Amino acid sequence: MTSTKVDPSSRDDAAGSGSAAASTASATDAPDRLSALLAQFRVRASLFHTGPLCGRSHFEALPDRAFLHVLRRGRLQIEHRARAGAPRRLVVDEPTLLLYPRALHHAFVNPPREGSDFTCATLHFDGGDRNPIVAALPALVQVPLGAVPGLQPALDLLFAETDAPRCGSRLLADRLFEVVLIQLLRWLIDHPQAAGIDHGLMMGLSDARLARVLVALHGAPQDDWPLARMAVVAGMSRSAFAATFRATTGLTPAAYLTQWRLTLAATQLRAGRPQKQVAADLGFASTSSLSRAFRQHYAASPREWLERDR
Known part of the structure; x- marks a missing residue:
């Protein structure tokens, strides 16, 4: 052999x-x-x-x-x-x-x-x-x-x-x-x-303070999550939380939340859910708001992305 x-x-x-x-x-x-x-x-x-x-x-x-x-x-x-x-x-x-x-x-x-x-x-x-x-x-x-x-x-x-x-x-x-x-x-x-992991989601989840915030975002992405609310969940000041979050995950808290919502949106759109319903369920202000964020992240509208994905 x-x-x-x-x-x-x-x-x-x-x-x-x-x-x-x-x-x-x-x-x-x-x-x-x-x-x-x-x-x-x-x-x-x-x-x-x-x-x-x-x-x-x-x-x-x-x-x-x-x-x-x-x-x-x-x-x-x-x-x-x-x-x-x-x-x-x-x-x-x-x-x-x-x-x-x-x-x-x-x-x-x-x-x-x-x-x-x-x-x-x-x-x-x-x-x-x-x-x-x-x-x-x-x-x-x-x-x-x-x-x-x-x-x-x-x-x-x-x-x-x-x-x-x-x-x-x-x-x-x-x-x-x-x-x-x-x-x-x-x-x-x-x-x-x-x-060999030194930044990103796994590093964030390994920190007890950031993990509380990440779990909350993952469980309720549709909620309003201003920086002050995230900092309270983490038990930190706003400035310390923002700096620690970015240094650990590589993203600002707001950017991470948007990326998480868009990742969920892509999965739901791929499964055939209507764009209007996806936007409402994930905390986007409107369908056009989802579309703009989607285009910035994926360089394509949701419809264009779906056609390309297929």
Whole structure:
């Protein structure tokens, strides 16, 4: 066994300013930082491989297709193309989660005969690259399995279903991969810098003060959110909140709210909802207000964007 082109698309789709203590969300007082995001932008997993991979295996980059690989045993060399946003070559020699949140060609180089042991799934994030979780992650997230507390029981169930398939195993494995992904995202929110994340949504959610505001915006984007109200939710002065928010996420609070509303609008328009209803539900003053903001952000009117998207 020397070279493999792994093509999961051929498989059936079964589905989908303060102290350090104040800056890090604790398990007891932090709001639910993921549920609103995952409710608005769902993710679906589909198992496509379990077992050894020998020699060179290629994973092609296709639009809106992400990968989550679990290296269970063995030693692996990973290769990426130049200017792909990930290291050209890296070596993994311990059980590891490898998340590619966006389409990115990658190749695994394993021992040519005995190989290395994997369980792998493709992921489909609603909205593709526009998905706020996807946009907040680096091209490759590499985390040792032992670094994520509570991950092992889910992996044990996943491996039990993939190692000895029974009725419903494929569907159950897909759902368990989604559980593994959620556990990984939880860990990334609490340890963003360990994954090479230094700004953006994940960094914002890792700060207890900013997380309260972000969760509130995600849950009620239609509300009126002046800076003063956001600062009260964060428990900070307006100036300190505005400066911290921008330094952490890379956007002003108002720009983040507008971007969040437009991301939701794009998803709802794509699903066929009327523009007038979308504007009203997301806090835009009028349909024309939504259209202007949409054109500024996407360089196209909602109708033009939909035609291009199709």
